[in-house]
Amino acid sequence: xxxYGVLVISHGSRSPEWVQLVDEAVAGMRVPDGIPVFxxxxxxxxxRLIGDGITWLENQNxxxxxxxxxxxxxxxxxxxxxAYALGVKPEPQLPTDLEPFTIRARVHMLSPMDEDADxxxxxxxxxxxxxxxxxEREIILLIGHGSVEKHFHLAWRRSLERIAEQLKKIGGFGExxxxxxxPNQTKRKMTWWHKQKPQHAVIIAPxxxxxxxxxxxxxxxxLQGYDxxxxxxxxxxxxxxxxxxxxxVALFYNQVHYEQKGDKENGQTC
Numbered sequence: 473x474x475x476y477g478v479l480v481i482s483h484g485s486r487s488p489e490w491v492q493l494v495d496e497a498v499a500g501m502r503v504p505d506g507i508p509v510f511x512x513x514x515x516x517x518x519x520r521l522i523g524d525g526i527t528w529l530e531n532q533n534x535x536x537x538x539x540x541x542x543x544x545x546x547x548x549x550x551x552x553x554x555a556y557a558l559g560v561k562p563e564p565q566l567p568t569d570l571e572p573f574t575i576r577a578r579v580h581m582l583s584p585m586d587e588d589a590d591x592x593x594x595x596x597x598x599x600x601x602x603x604x605x606x607x608e609r610e611i612i613l614l615i616g617h618g619s620v621e622k623h624f625h626l627a628w629r630r631s632l633e634r635i636a637e638q639l640k641k642i643g644g645f646g647e648x649x650x651x652x653x654x655p656n657q658t659k660r661k662m663t664w665w666h667k668q669k670p671q672h673a674v675i676i677a678p679x680x681x682x683x684x685x686x687x688x689x690x691x692x693x694x695l696q697g698y699d700x701x702x703x704x705x706x707x708x709x710x711x712x713x714x715x716x717x718x719x720x721v722a723l724f725y726n727q728v729h730y731e732q733k734g735d736k737e738n739g740q741t742c
Contacts, residue, residue, distance in 0.1 A: 618652025
């Protein structure tokens with residue numbers, strides 16, 4: 473008999489406030505009765521790492537782990553190393569210090585948040601909408617972490633561009649563009665727009681899960697010398713993150729039960 477458990481994985485931070493926001497989002501999700509949930513971190517949070525979550529869930533007699541990566545983009549290199557360490561893929565695309573975990577349970581790894589670009593755009597818009605007063609004469613610059621590795625760089629760009637396009641529609645903005653911190657594209661993008669449309673205001677929209685080092689220090693430092701509007705607000709806190717988490721689990725769980733029902737009707741057993 474299968475027993476499912478949910479392992480939510482996010483990056484982690486030394487900031488207690490960062491971790492608290494993620495913990496609150498995980499705690500706010502609703503799952504079917506009897507399914508245990510563990511919010512884990514890739515690094516920096518003692519006692520709450522991925523291995524701790526696996527051990528805890530398996531001690532609850534979980535046979536199947538529903539792994540939900542709480543990352544904003546499929547371009548994150550961390551998703552690749554996590555998938556490798558969980559046994560989802562045989563080798564990582566890049567070298568990693570993350571060792572394969574010893575896991576008895578089956579692992580079902582789901583997609584990160586950019587699979588639902590429209591919802592991410594809604595979350596971002598809710599945080600930056602107060603900065604807008606004349607959207608037709610405003611430019612949204614969506615900034616994400618990014619990557620210098622070609623495959624991951626392209627994945628990041630696809631994520632950012634889909635979300636930015638939807639942001640433009642939601643807010644009715646005159647223009648929408650994207651920039652990565654890695655490689656540093658902010659200076660080039662800001663210079664371009666100030667030259668092309670000097671009468672337009674630039675609104676900075678950070679695509680980061682929780683407020684911390686990048687939203688509070690890196691982005692403002694990269695934008696020094698430019699005119700822009702920015703409030704530093706990340707996606708969290710937002711009830712929509714909890715809703716996204718529970719919807720991911722529900723879609724997988726309902727699909728599994730539908731398939732199992734079909735197997736039983738055809739005379740097969742799990």
